[in-house]
Amino acid sequence: AQKITQTQPGMFVQEKEAVTLDCTYDTSDPSYGLFWYKQPSSGEMIFLIYQGSYDQQNATEGRYSLNFQKARKSANLVISASQLGDSAMYFCAMREGFGLYEKLTFGTGTRLTIIP
């Protein structure tokens, strides 16, 4: 089974609108962390936001927020007031076994295009 599933290969959103990028995950470990990265066409993976499995509140970083629904095993990224510079690939990733494993497992990504 896929550990990280991103079901939206591509999305088109009007500038200034909010957008939600979906991510579901699969793990039996009670300790894990969830990450979102942005990858522009230049190729560099840019860290956006992190949510730990024991965090009580949803993570927020500026225009980015993470809608964490633990029972549903989903960790959707919400971008408010989208900008043209938000056009990029977005990857959800998970690190399992807090302190035991360090590798990140990534989904296949969502290509977001912001329309002026």
Added chain:
Amino acid sequence: DTGVSQDPRHKITKRGQNVTFRCDPISEHNRLYWYRQTLGQGPEFLTYFQNEAQLEKSRLLSDRFSAERPKGSFSTLEIQRTEQGDSAMYLCASSPGGTDTQYFGPGTRLTVL
């Protein structure tokens, strides 16, 4: 504080040749990770170092691949006898510790003809 740097950014080689990539992590980050990303996929873990010790290797890392971090600072990833299937983006990341966020470099794009 400079970010993770990788060299070269692009490499084109012929099948059967050896190639070596370099990664310079953020200073004082003791963790260094290598990932490979093929077209249309997310990055896949290859290996990681804590200082100079290589602590985990993926099954993706065949015998033709070797990684080193001799002084616990920069790292090199060598691919011997390259194959067309090795064509990918090779990404390096670093973090201060194992439970911290990993920060990625710009990647090295390898094309094997």
